[in-house]
Amino acid sequence: MNIILLSGGSGKRLWPLSNDIRSKQFIKIFKTPDGQYESMVQRVYRQILAVDPEATVTIATGKSQISALHNQLGEQIDISVEPCRRDTFPAIALAAAYLHDVKGVPEEEAAVICPVDPYVNEDYFEALQELWTLAQQGTTNLTLMGIDPTYPSEKYGYILPVDHKRRSKVSGFKEKPDAATAQQYIEDGGLWNGGVFACRLCYVLDRARDLLAYTDYTDLYDRYDTLPKISFDYAVVEHEPDIEVLRFGGQWKDIGTWNTLSEAMEEALVGDVRLDGTCANVHAINELGVPILAMGLRNAVITASPEGILVTDKAQSSYIKPYVDAINQQVMFAEKSWGSYLVLDVEDSSMTVKVTLNPGHRMNYHSHDHRDEVWTVISGTGRTIVDGMEQPVRAGDVITMAAGCRHTVIAETKLQMIEVQLGRDISAADKHKYELDE
Amino acid sequence: MNIILLSGGSGKRLWPLSNDIRSKQFIKIFKTPDGQYESMVQRVYRQILAVDPEATVTIATGKSQISALHNQLGEQIDISVEPCRRDTFPAIALAAAYLHDVKGVPEEEAAVICPVDPYVNEDYFEALQELWTLAQQGTTNLTLMGIDPTYPSEKYGYILPVDHKRRSKVSGFKEKPDAATAQQYIEDGGLWNGGVFACRLCYVLDRARDLLAYTDYTDLYDRYDTLPKISFDYAVVEHEPDIEVLRFGGQWKDIGTWNTLSEAMEEALVGDVRLDGTCANVHAINELGVPILAMGLRNAVITASPEGILVTDKAQSSYIKPYVDAINQQVMFAEKSWGSYLVLDVEDSSMTVKVTLNPGHRMNYHSHDHRDEVWTVISGTGRTIVDGMEQPVRAGDVITMAAGCRHTVIAETKLQMIEVQLGRDISAADKHKYELDE
Numbered sequence: 001m002n003i004i005l006l007s008g009g010s011g012k013r014l015w016p017l018s019n020d021i022r023s024k025q026f027i028k029i030f031k032t033p034d035g036q037y038e039s040m041v042q043r044v045y046r047q048i049l050a051v052d053p054e055a056t057v058t059i060a061t062g063k064s065q066i067s068a069l070h071n072q073l074g075e076q077i078d079i080s081v082e083p084c085r086r087d088t089f090p091a092i093a094l095a096a097a098y099l100h101d102v103k104g105v106p107e108e109e110a111a112v113i114c115p116v117d118p119y120v121n122e123d124y125f126e127a128l129q130e131l132w133t134l135a136q137q138g139t140t141n142l143t144l145m146g147i148d149p150t151y152p153s154e155k156y157g158y159i160l161p162v163d164h165k166r167r168s169k170v171s172g173f174k175e176k177p178d179a180a181t182a183q184q185y186i187e188d189g190g191l192w193n194g195g196v197f198a199c200r201l202c203y204v205l206d207r208a209r210d211l212l213a214y215t216d217y218t219d220l221y222d223r224y225d226t227l228p229k230i231s232f233d234y235a236v237v238e239h240e241p242d243i244e245v246l247r248f249g250g251q252w253k254d255i256g257t258w259n260t261l262s263e264a265m266e267e268a269l270v271g272d273v274r275l276d277g278t279c280a281n282v283h284a285i286n287e288l289g290v291p292i293l294a295m296g297l298r299n300a301v302i303t304a305s306p307e308g309i310l311v312t313d314k315a316q317s318s319y320i321k322p323y324v325d326a327i328n329q330q331v332m333f334a335e336k337s338w339g340s341y342l343v344l345d346v347e348d349s350s351m352t353v354k355v356t357l358n359p360g361h362r363m364n365y366h367s368h369d370h371r372d373e374v375w376t377v378i379s380g381t382g383r384t385i386v387d388g389m390e391q392p393v394r395a396g397d398v399i400t401m402a403a404g405c406r407h408t409v410i411a412e413t414k415l416q417m418i419e420v421q422l423g424r425d426i427s428a429a430d431k432h433k434y435e436l437d438e
Numbered sequence: 439m440n441i442i443l444l445s446g447g448s449g450k451r452l453w454p455l456s457n458d459i460r461s462k463q464f465i466k467i468f469k470t471p472d473g474q475y476e477s478m479v480q481r482v483y484r485q486i487l488a489v490d491p492e493a494t495v496t497i498a499t500g501k502s503q504i505s506a507l508h509n510q511l512g513e514q515i516d517i518s519v520e521p522c523r524r525d526t527f528p529a530i531a532l533a534a535a536y537l538h539d540v541k542g543v544p545e546e547e548a549a550v551i552c553p554v555d556p557y558v559n560e561d562y563f564e565a566l567q568e569l570w571t572l573a574q575q576g577t578t579n580l581t582l583m584g585i586d587p588t589y590p591s592e593k594y595g596y597i598l599p600v601d602h603k604r605r606s607k608v609s610g611f612k613e614k615p616d617a618a619t620a621q622q623y624i625e626d627g628g629l630w631n632g633g634v635f636a637c638r639l640c641y642v643l644d645r646a647r648d649l650l651a652y653t654d655y656t657d658l659y660d661r662y663d664t665l666p667k668i669s670f671d672y673a674v675v676e677h678e679p680d681i682e683v684l685r686f687g688g689q690w691k692d693i694g695t696w697n698t699l700s701e702a703m704e705e706a707l708v709g710d711v712r713l714d715g716t717c718a719n720v721h722a723i724n725e726l727g728v729p730i731l732a733m734g735l736r737n738a739v740i741t742a743s744p745e746g747i748l749v750t751d752k753a754q755s756s757y758i759k760p761y762v763d764a765i766n767q768q769v770m771f772a773e774k775s776w777g778s779y780l781v782l783d784v785e786d787s788s789m790t791v792k793v794t795l796n797p798g799h800r801m802n803y804h805s806h807d808h809r810d811e812v813w814t815v816i817s818g819t820g821r822t823i824v825d826g827m828e829q830p831v832r833a834g835d836v837i838t839m840a841a842g843c844r845h846t847v848i849a850e851t852k853l854q855m856i857e858v859q860l861g862r863d864i865s866a867a868d869k870h871k872y873e874l875d876e
Contacts, residue, residue: 015731016728016731274761274764274765276754276757276761278751278754286747288747289783289784290454290744290745290746290747290767290770291746291747291765291767292746292747292748292749293453293454293746293747293748293749293750293758293761293762293765294748294749294750295748295749295750295751295754295755295757295758295761296750296751296753296754296755297738297749297750297751300735300749302747302749304742304747306728307728308728308729308730308731309724309726309728309729309730309731309740309742309747310730310731310732310733311730311731311732311733311735311738311740311749312731312732312733312734312735313716313733313734313735315734316714316716316733316734317733317734319714319733320731320733323712323714323731323733324731326712327712327729327731329728329729332728344782344783344790345727345782345792345856346727347816347817347854348817349816349817349833350816350817350833350856352782352790352792352816352856354783354790372834374814374834374836376812376814376858376860378785378787378788378790378858378860379785379786379787379788395787395788395860396810396812396860398812398836398838400836416785418783418788418790418856418858420814420816420856422814422816422833422834
């Protein structure tokens with residue numbers, strides 16, 4: 001099947017593990033069958049390929065996630081890059097155009113469009129495959145997945161089918177009702193809308209021709225910042241009379257808060273966390289190199305990352321956003337196309353960073369106007385280029401770079417170094433990039 | 439007055455702020471009258487001098503506390519250094535010998551002996567002054583302070599006076615009774631034993647002559663590791679028939695657990711800590727450079743330091759010790775005679791440390807067998823000496839030192855540098871010290 005995974009933007013509800021530059025789908029807290037930790041995006045990708053090894057997976061996302069996607073899924077992953085953030089309709093149209101115009105998928109083929117972050121089992125992807133098959137048959141313009149509600153939630157949209165059968169035509173949609181109304185929907189056979197649907201590529205491309213004057217992928221990509229911010233539901237689904245829904249009764253969890261995320265953790269404790277015997281219903285994730293000790297806590301989540309420390313009552317965790325919005329902390333950890341950096345120390349006129357380059361990768365060739373830098377290689381081998389001069393480096397080597405000096409490092413093996421930045425106005429914006437003639 | 443402050447050993451009950459090398463009395467969490475933070479030892483020292491500007495203060499402690507005492511109280515502070523840890527009787531005998539033989543205080547003068555870590559107000563030190571005056575008059579061999587009990591505690595020793603007067607002869611001592619017995623003691627006029635007493639120096643020195651064959655300070659110091667481990671209470675107080683007790687009814691708090699410590703904090707939050715509106719009775723101390731956010735917590739203490747993170751129910755906090763004993767974390771922060779160091783990063787073959795030297799101070803001239811080091815100065819000015827060669831250094835300078843190379847740095851202003859240690863077996867024990875001929 002063709003599957004387009006919509007990988008949404010940054011989120012603060014899972015701070016300190018998610019923030020402006022680190023999205024929740026990249027947090028490695030789930031266990032793989034062989035005992036490693038994996039992120040939501042890794043889990044979903046692994047599950048898709050387990051169900052359909054031939055699946056064509058395309059991820060629709062913004063530029064800021066490319067590095068994390070390559071680091072977590074590999075360089076081969078297909079990404080439909082949104083030049084800026086519009087809503088889901090432009091994103092899905094661009095991804096459909098990418099599949100058709102760039103990857104050469106025929107217009108008549110169907111695709112399943114699905115968020116990247118549901119916490120589900122393989123039966124979910126088996127249902128997606130069924131959805132894809134239905135769409136491929138083309139008896140209906142649009143086929144949705146409807147999730148069997150487990151309680152009258154006020155936070156989801158509801159799909160109202162015309163009958164209670166496993167496959168049914170759709171009579172309407174309702175957004176976030178109150179609990180009593182939700183209960184009535186459920187009694188009438190209403191289903192949660194998980195934002196999953198399948199259709200032929202031509203269906204999306206036709207809507208894009210109508211609404212976005214789509215001619216081809218390049219044109220759409222180039223005009224992307226001028227496209228309207230409009231959701232697929234609003235632009236397409238609500239105007240489509242010919243919709244079918246397929247019920248799904250398996251596990252489906254929307255992991256949007258620490259409370260719901262903790263329910264999905266196979267192990268309550270990740271990292272160096274110790275609980276005394278009087279703790280109950282405590283989940284904790286520790287990304288730091290020092291231990292967490294918890295005593296006498298109940299129904300709580302503790303999370304420590306380079307960005308900060310959260311201790312929250314589980315039920316209270318859904319109210320986190322305004323508190324995180326008020327935090328004006330510089331970003332301490334980031335995944336880059338070449339590896340990652342971790343801020344170790346911040347002083348008035350210096351910043352110390354641990355830089356990790358993946359094997360075969362290199363930074364941009366760049367310079368800074370307002371800071372000097374000192375690199376001390378602590379492990380691995382590679383080459384540095386400083387003002388055009390290349391030299392091999394290994395653990396123990398020190399490279400000093402005055403402001404204005406052009407520099408880069410190329411990792412042969414995994415290479416780590418301590419970078420000391422020195423200057424009055426240290427800023428990520430102080431950077432000039434150059435082409436490198438090797 | 440002469441006052442000997444007994445500064446006890448390391449404590450784990452206030453982990454992660456106290457540990458094997460950082461004692462609770464050095465944690466800066468109390469507010470001075472002018473709004474700065476001060477430690478217990480700074481608070482007690484300030485209070486003594488406020489009550490008696492002429493007080494002669496001597497601190498009896500082990501070698502490991504000298505740097506912290508100098509950093510917190512100044513270089514002028516008198517310290518009676520115990521070459522190793524024995525119990526309170528040898529420590530008090532050594533301090534009395536130090537006052538008499540080294541500082542020239544006459545044997546007939548009295549001294550007050552007092553733990554360094556009670557959380558009290560100035561009226562406590564006014565009571566100590568009264569105790570000292572009584573001891574100076576010499577009508578009784580030993581004068582104790584008895585603290586008016588506020589509840590029938592099972593964890594303190596009780597002094598039983600012969601009557602209920604403010605000053606009374608003592609009829610006996612009882613250790614840690616059960617609550618019912620404690621209640622009976624209180625009804626009979628019993629008082630908590632806060633470990634405070636006053637006597638003439640000759641009284642202590644006579645006991646030391648009898649029990650430790652004391653001849654002079656140097657002899658006692660040299661033989662210190664052979665002295666018996668015996669408490670002053672056991673060796674002296676329990677055998678002394680002529681004891682008077684002075685009642686003290688002011689504030690006295692024994693700050694031994696996070697629960698009791700939090701009661702003494704003038705401000706509930708120290709450092710970057712944010713609480714949501716549903717938190718109640720939460721105290722938090724954050725020594726890290728990133729924020730702590732707490733939501734929906736009640737009756738809890740949160741503490742984050744370079745050594746680790748504690749989240750505990752207040753009542754539960756008194757059971758912390760076995761959990762901290764089980765933590766085998768290397769020391770991440772330490773005060774040194776010349777300043778401090780903070781471990782920033784630990785990898786298999788490297789360790790990165792931020793070194794801060796106080797103005798006018800220097801490290802030992804030293805070398806390592808098994809590691810190379812790179813210093814990058816990030817602020818301040820000073821001089822380095824590397825294999826005998828001296829050069830001035832300032833922010834941005836880089837010094838590389840191969841294993842075996844002798845090196846030191848002398849701070850002119852406050853000087854900070856990032857030290858990258860490189861080698862397979864990095865250990866604090868890998869150090870040779872040398873005399874420096876300047």
